[in-house]
Amino acid sequence: MKYVARANRIKNILSTANIGASVKIQGWVRSRRDSKGGFSFLDISDGSCVAGIQVIADRSLPNYDSEVKHLTTGCSVEIEGNLQKSPGTKQQVEVLAKRINVIGWVDNPTAYPLQKKRHSLEFLREIAHLRARTRTFGAVSRIRNSLSNATHNFFQSRGFLYIHTPIITPSDCEGAGELFRVTAIELDNVPKNSNGEVDFRQDFFGRPVFLTVSGQLYAEAYASALTNVYTFGPTFRADNSNTPRHLAEFWMVEPEMAFCDLEGDMDLAESYVKHLFRSVLEDCTEDIEFLERLTPETKIIEPLTRFIDSEFERISYTEAVKLLEQSHQPFEVPVKWGTNLQSEHERFLCEKYFGKPIFIFNYPKQIKPFYMRVNEDNKTVAAMDLLIPRIGEIIGGSQREERLDVLQERMRELNIDPRDYWWYIDLRRFGSVPHSGFGLGFDRVVQFVSGMRNIRDVIPFPRTPNSAEL
């Protein structure tokens, strides 16, 4: 038997609903229900849409008693038949099977973890290799794909170049969290120098290297030649963060624009996020509706629509602090200019006070890294965060410090060795330009759009502290 990648999948068969047409479907059995009439209903899914297709398997099929009656959830099948109008109320059309081939049995149905009933997300997380077969994870996967596609469409249509920044890097991108070390040294035979320290000169790269925590510094180099660029790749943080919003391996979209200031940065961020919302609403309507039905307490479509049609709020850090002070809310931690805003503060502003996505910009320079551009007041830097309800921060960005002397001064203040950043400093010596960029936590956007509570459920195989089982 020959197999080819098929274009005509269940989604297409259901949407064209061509009564009488001869169809072939390949997929996995979601459930089998035996009718009183001596035939069976099969619910078949191939991951192309939320709905499965109903197949009528009559007892006149030659393998009805020997095979069809023994099909269980998870078996893979190939079915040929004719599309007919369904007398049932839950679907418009169904397939009257002429031939049912079982491709792969579930050899021990009791051991197959997925059942017809609803499973907890925590349980499904333990069987990440099978959870894509559920409606929920199918929907999330299609949404993730759509957002990914929309990302490229957005930047490509604006002339941004997609660049591939390195995954392995000697740079620790100051302030972006803990690093995973990459080494080819045999850990039971570590080379030491005369001081008893690990001798990285004997390692693969002849120096210490890490997995990237951000492509930003490299993107700056390319923006300083190609004007507008973006990266979209995996990012690694070894922070011991145990929250529903953090992954040790996540995906980040990082545009970087030459000749662009902080306001231009926020403008682009706003356009981009709205483009994502708009296109996923259109592209994955059924998936989003399905997920919203699953968790009715989490509204998705209404806020998405409202955010697309409204201006995101823009407020400076200093104004935000004032607002919080005047709010008379019973915060656990009091607001104080010069310190990081607490989650409760951000949530109040974003969810309660404004009720929509907000940019907070111009943060105190003492809580931000060396590369952010120092403002006129010499107290704040041109940084911005975009917060959205329910998720919190999805974007962190800034205008970069393009002035050589100011950059060097900042590095001295923060005790950063300029020799580690010689090439980054070079960019300020040779045709420096004002430039800006940001990083968008892609998985967090998927989380927001899908309504999933835990970020571990929007990436196929999540990596978190103490968890990389498969």
Add this chain to the structure above:
RNA sequence: UCCUCGGUAGCUCAAUUGGCAGAGCACGCGGCUGUUAACCGUGUGGUUGCAGGUUCGAGUCCUGCCCGGGGAGCCA
């Protein structure tokens, strides 16, 4: 990492004051004239997270550890 709640059958959960470890679903078998969380009957299924302790007796109480959820911090 800290705070907090939890871990009982393959899954979702119950078990009163410390007193015989249960139900639904799944799976097997039988039944049923179009089902769709199918239904009816019946059967299989347990080291109560792990290791100690208290007690005549521990799923239940105590100590330590492991794992999971929620919150916080760090961030995207």
